Amino acid sequence: MALDKETVAKVAHLARIKVPEDRLDSLAGELDGIVNWVEQLGEVDVEGVAPMTSAVETSLRWREDKVDDGGYPEKVTANAPDAQMNFYTTPKVVE
Amino acid sequence: MSDYRLKGETGEWEVVIGLEVHAQVSSKAKLFSGAATAFGADPNAQVSLVDAAMPGMLPVINGECVRQAVRTGLALNAAINKQSVFARKNYFYADLPQGYQISQYDQPVVGEGEVEVDLPDGTTKVVGIERLHLEQDAGKSMHDQHPKKSFIDLNRSGVALMEIVSKPDMGSPEEAAAYVSTLRSILRYIGSCDGNMAEGSMRADVNVSVRKPGEALGTRAELKNINSVRFVRQAVEIEALRQIAVIEGGGTVDQETRLFDPSKGETRSMRNKEEAHDYRYFPDPDLLPLEFDDAFVEECRGTLPELPAEKKKRFMESYGLGAYDAAVLVADWEIANYFEEVAKHGDPKQAANWVTVELFGRLNKADKTILESPVSAASLGELLGLMADDTISGKIAKDVFDEMFETGKGAKEIVEAKGLKQITDSGEIEAIVDKVVADNPDQVEKYRGGKTGLIGWFVGQVMKASQGKANPKMVNDLLQKKLDG
Numbered sequence: 068m069a070l071d072k073e074t075v076a077k078v079a080h081l082a083r084i085k086v087p088e089d090r091l092d093s094l095a096g097e098l099d100g101i102v103n104w105v106e107q108l109g110e111v112d113v114e115g116v117a118p119m120t121s122a123v124e125t126s127l128r129w130r131e132d133k134v135d136d137g138g139y140p141e142k143v144t145a146n147a148p149d150a151q152m153n154f155y156t157t158p159k160v161v162e
Numbered sequence: 163m164s165d166y167r168l169k170g171e172t173g174e175w176e177v178v179i180g181l182e183v184h185a186q187v188s189s190k191a192k193l194f195s196g197a198a199t200a201f202g203a204d205p206n207a208q209v210s211l212v213d214a215a216m217p218g219m220l221p222v223i224n225g226e227c228v229r230q231a232v233r234t235g236l237a238l239n240a241a242i243n244k245q246s247v248f249a250r251k252n253y254f255y256a257d258l259p260q261g262y263q264i265s266q267y268d269q270p271v272v273g274e275g276e277v278e279v280d281l282p283d284g285t286t287k288v289v290g291i292e293r294l295h296l297e298q299d300a301g302k303s304m305h306d307q308h309p310k311k312s313f314i315d316l317n318r319s320g321v322a323l324m325e326i327v328s329k330p331d332m333g334s335p336e337e338a339a340a341y342v343s344t345l346r347s348i349l350r351y352i353g354s355c356d357g358n359m360a361e362g363s364m365r366a367d368v369n370v371s372v373r374k375p376g377e378a379l380g381t382r383a384e385l386k387n388i389n390s391v392r393f394v395r396q397a398v399e400i401e402a403l404r405q406i407a408v409i410e411g412g413g414t415v416d417q418e419t420r421l422f423d424p425s426k427g428e429t430r431s432m433r434n435k436e437e438a439h440d441y442r443y444f445p446d447p448d449l450l451p452l453e454f455d456d457a458f459v460e461e462c463r464g465t466l467p468e469l470p471a472e473k474k475k476r477f478m479e480s481y482g483l484g485a486y487d488a489a490v491l492v493a494d495w496e497i498a499n500y501f502e503e504v505a506k507h508g509d510p511k512q513a514a515n516w517v518t519v520e521l522f523g524r525l526n527k528a529d530k531t532i533l534e535s536p537v538s539a540a541s542l543g544e545l546l547g548l549m550a551d552d553t554i555s556g557k558i559a560k561d562v563f564d565e566m567f568e569t570g571k572g573a574k575e576i577v578e579a580k581g582l583k584q585i586t587d588s589g590e591i592e593a594i595v596d597k598v599v600a601d602n603p604d605q606v607e608k609y610r611g612g613k614t615g616l617i618g619w620f621v622g623q624v625m626k627a628s629q630g631k632a633n634p635k636m637v638n639d640l641l642q643k644k645l646d647g
Binding site for chain 2: 077081082083120121125126127128129130131132133134135136137138140142143144149151152153154155156157158159160161
């Protein structure tokens with residue numbers, strides 16, 4: 068698989084990471100290396116093997132329908148840069 | 163297919179509609195956290211550290227949400243998948259703290275099903291269900307609180323939603339609206355969603371495309387977050403007409419998300435193409451597959467009440483109601499219960515008529531729901547009983563009902579207090595009849611001369627003289643005897 072500059076720019080945009088134009092080529096090379104390394108896994112024959120969902124024999128834990136959390140808006144917004152009246156605030160985003 | 167057609171400059175067009183309905187699961191706690199779901203709480207007061215996506219927090223599924231999704235699937239006659247998988251749907255937005263929504267992608271908890279939809283003309287149509295999956299709601303952004311900032315409230319973040327996807331089986335605004343109504347009715351019957359569209363517990367994304375009859379499907383546009391049945395109907399028609407105008411003007415319809423603006427009566431594009439979403443779904447590594455057994459499914463099935471379609475059938479068979487009346491009565495289970503209580507006291511058809519015409523008319527005028535009705539079902543039943551045993555006439559009954567509605571008093575109480583009892587004593591009626599005959603010799607002569615239609619006029623005079631209390635049938639019989647004799 069060969070990653071091109073455009074794909075790297077798109078992935079960076081989707082992740083909201085700002086990448087200067089002159090870094091795109093070298094990043095493409097680096098990411099390509101990583102992807103190719105992981106793709107070695109493709110050599111293993113997994114025909115007929117169900118995808119493994121956990122390393123141990125276990126199943127999804129269910130919780131009861133009980134309200135036992137929340138009620139601490141100050142704590143939730145404690146690290147927010149400019150919380151107002153317990154709201155988070157962001158630069159204005161209107162579609 | 164529906165025979166609904168829209169006229170364009172180049173001829174007739176068909177409309178094809180599919181819906182994705184988001185229904186909030188009725189649960190106390192959120193889908194993956196123990197924070198509350200109640201409507202209208204203070205900002206961020208119902209947010210756990212899981213919902214705020216603090217590092218290291220892990221989701222744990224609320225079993226009740228699974229149960230409600232399965233019950234809903236069963237009510238939609240759908241396949242239940244005993245193993246399903248939660249996936250991350252990645253996108254970037256201020257009110258989505260995780261940076262992804264936990265949803266289900268290629269392995270939803272509920273698969274294909276179908277629902278029988280009641281149309282306004284009394285007929286029904288079967289609409290296919292593509293799937294139902296569980297997912298998290300996002301938070302809420304407010305853009306009008308500050309000149310330069312958006313305010314974010316995460317109370318809804320993580321609340322459980324069922325996304326119910328239909329097949330593109332609807333062909334008119336009426337069918338789309340009727341489908342949403344039917345779905346809402348089913349969800350409210352089984353209690354998996356309160357169906358409150360005004361509070362956002364239920365909202366619809368409507369996919370609309372147009373084509374010339376018999377041709378291949380056209381490109382669809384998606385109208386987002388429509389929050390009333392009436393708006394579904396309007397939005398479909400407006401969008402279909404827009405697409406026809408675009409195509410007939412030589413353009414092409416873009417596959418895009420659009421916003422319906424009811425105040426302007428238009429739809430407009432929400433996002434440009436460069437921003438086209440690329441959700442990069444993948445199985446959520448924080449969650450093992452969702453699994454349950456047949457016993458769990460059967461347990462869910464055992465808790466289902468009689469559903470609207472079944473109730474409608476029963477109302478038609480055991481009460482002899484027509485399809486239209488039955489459909490109107492079963493749409494809300496509160497109304498259906500009310501009707502059945504009334505019907506215990508009298509003729510079911512008459513009960514249906516009184517509920518759908520007299521009661522609904524007065525409720526509408528007073529802007530009240532059936533639950534706020536000042537006249538209880540038992541009370542209306544009492545009134546019907548008074549008509550059935552000839553204590554009062556139908557005409558008087560309407561006046562009595564007015565007063566019951568206004569004062570909340572019982573039917574018997576009003577009839578007695580006002581002396582409205584029907585006169586069934588033949589001697590008393592005969593006296594009035596004799597007087598009317600004696601007072602109107604001209605009319606009597608005309609009648610005897612062949613204008614027998616005047617009988618109605620005589621009945622009217624007698625009824626008037628008795629203040630509406632005389633039994634009309636007895637009046638009629640007596641008059642005929644006197645005039646012909």
